[in-house]
Amino acid sequence: MVACPTRLDTAVRWVHSGELADIGPLLREGDLLLSTGVAMPDTDEGLRQMVAGLSESGAAGLVIELGRRWRDLPQALAAACDERQLPLIALAREVRFAAVAQAVGERIVDEQLTELREAQRVHDTFTELSIAEAGPGDILAAVQRLAGAAVVLESEQHHVLDYRAGPGDILAVLADWTTASKSMALDGRTSWDSERGWLVTRVGKRDRGWGRLAVQSWTAPTARQVVMVERAAAALALHRLHDRQRDSAVRRTHHELLLALLAxxxxxxxxxxxxxxxxxxxxxxxxxxxxxxxxxxxxxxxxxxxxxxxxxxxxxxxxxxxxxxxxxxxxxxxxxxxxxxxxxxxxxxxxxxxxxxxxxxxxxxxxxxxxxxxxxxxxxxxxxxxxxxxxxxxxxxxxxxxxxxxxxxxxxxxxMLHDDERVQLFVRRELTALKDHDAEWHTGLLAAVRALLMYPTSKSDAAASLHISRPVFYDRLAKAERVLGASLDDADIRVSLHVAIIADEIGSAEPA
Structure with a gap:
């Protein structure tokens, strides 16, 4: 390794061999270039321009076989690769580039086939769960099995609805889940919180989401993992939709039966x-x-x-x-x-x-x-x-x-009697004068009378229940007596008003 050893983990998409000095624009992002260096520039500036072209193309790295052009790589080349964060590797022995390209290609293809097989497995798993109208427990178990990690289903308020533990212990995480989850931003449909190690996706539409699904992932998730968590979220949303449809039909039947039984x-x-x-x-x-x-x-x-x-x-x-x-x-x-x-x-x-x-x-x-x-x-x-x-x-x-x-x-x-016209007439006769006065002058006389009846042994408590002072309360009671033309100290008057107020409250509480 000659330059930029920190970038050895860069993903390689494909391997090419070439001897052109300006090959950079012909490469794709992630391509690894193998070369003997025989056609590379002679000047330091030329080497820097060549490295710039490779970097701009997104090349994964540069491998040069020593012996045909150089015994030691030029310092300018190594410095340019360090500056551009392009891994540079020198091979001291002759290497069959065709064999390297074949080996890497086969590995990449094998990984792609594995990824396709896993993607098909995810597709088949959630298709079967959807057809079977599986519940959240079965869906979470499938995610845990496919991911080999802990999975948590939370509500819109970040409360844990259900979970499946992974290989490690997540009880400590769950104990403070609400606080931790609120810190996991979800900008799009799915996001990865690298600090806390959770892959999170929304369950339901963006404007009507009812929760989130989180899968523990300490490393950057693969495309397969993203597809898996999104398919699981879709299955959960579909299950909720089915539940609502079933519940609506059942509720409608129960509604009709209750009305029929009442009739x-x-x-x-x-x-x-x-x-x-x-x-x-x-x-x-x-x-x-x-x-x-x-x-x-x-x-x-x-x-x-x-x-x-x-x-x-x-x-x-x-x-x-x-x-x-x-x-x-x-x-x-x-x-x-x-x-x-x-x-x-x-x-x-x-x-x-x-x-x-x-x-x-x-x-x-x-x-x-x-x-x-x-x-x-x-x-x-x-x-x-x-x-x-x-x-x-x-x-x-x-x-x-x-x-x-x-x-x-x-x-x-x-x-039981509130629909009786005689009860309604009694209520109007007892309370209309107070209601009309309150409506015109905003005096709160009816509320004062009610408080007096609710707290018959303490006018202080009655006044406090209305959040007014005792003098104001006494003044309202005096006005109420003048409006009613009766004394509130009269036991019969109190009983009549109390009955009328209760009947009025019951009538007001009835659905329209």
Missing amino acids: DPTSEEVLRRCQLAGLPTVRRQFAGLTLRPQITSPAATSTPGLRLDEIAAAVVHAAHELRVPALVSDLDGEVRALLSFPSSSDGDRVVDELAARVRRRQEVVVGAGRPATRAAEIDRTLRESRQVIASLGGASVRHDGVYRLDDVHLRGLLA
Whole structure:
């Protein structure tokens, strides 16, 4: 080795032998030139120009056989190669250039054939997985097997959804994965993070990607590895699409069945369709559930449609874990479910366990109807669960369990009667004066009265709940009394206003 020993790892695309001084422009990037030097320039400047031509063509290197032209290579030639970062090798013995070109060519062709075979293997593997509609676990296992390295599937928020370990231990990496992953930039479709040793690609379209797939790779990835990780990402995206299509069809069937059961649970045709959909109806008991999103943190403020989809998926998952047949769909801005379990089961316990599993995945409020012991009572348990949720209105959730009729008291009664015209007339009679005054003068009188009723033993707490001072709160109560023409110290007036406010909240919470 005479010059630029640091570039010996340069990839060689092909080998050529030649004796032209200006052969540079005839070569391609990655070509290795073999020469005896007999036609090379005599001057230092000529040698520098020749090396410049080889460098500009992207040649992989220059090999010169000593003896025919030089016993020792000129210093100008070595210096020019060092300057241009072109590897220069001197051969002290005579070498058959044709044999070298053949040996290198055969090796390159063999490597290309190997690469083609591996590419075909990748193609066949993921084609079979796609045809079989394989799940993420099977896809990740295939990537791990093909790459011989760890593979991680993460969400859009950089949380690990699933992984397969490679030869080494990656538990330490996974422990801090979210932080490390955020540092792995993905400029295009696929990128290699050389610092952390991960080949990363997007799963899904650029504008609608839902996650990323990462394969551990401490050395620069080959074209085959890039193709492999991109095919795996495509298979994952396709699986998600299939899942959504299947889920949409199943959800649509469940939606139609729930509506039919609410209309007529005694219909033999409807009950037969329930059986075919996987919900047993013979010698069973049933429980209706209604679930609504509970907004308690910034993480729970996604769009309503997405929240309902996530809640429905959580219910389906929990029912599957408990092996409880269920119909699940969203109706009127809430998720509705009908559970079917053996007559000997403890219905309340089953409902509580399912609700607990759902709440571990989603922030929800759960209302349940009393278990029905006959199919003819399915509509009753479904409606009761809806009435329980409706009765909560804007009330704060008091516990983490399941709400039932026993928990909602007066609210439960008003939820059942809120469609009654007489109840609606009562609400208008009690609250219209306050609402009209607030609408015209922006005074917040109704909110003040509500706070007074919600905190009957402490006006300080009532004022604090509105984030106003006590004098301002007292002033609003005095104005409310003048608008109502009644004293708020009167027990009957307080009860009437409290009932009207609860009924109004329940009516306002009803889907349009």
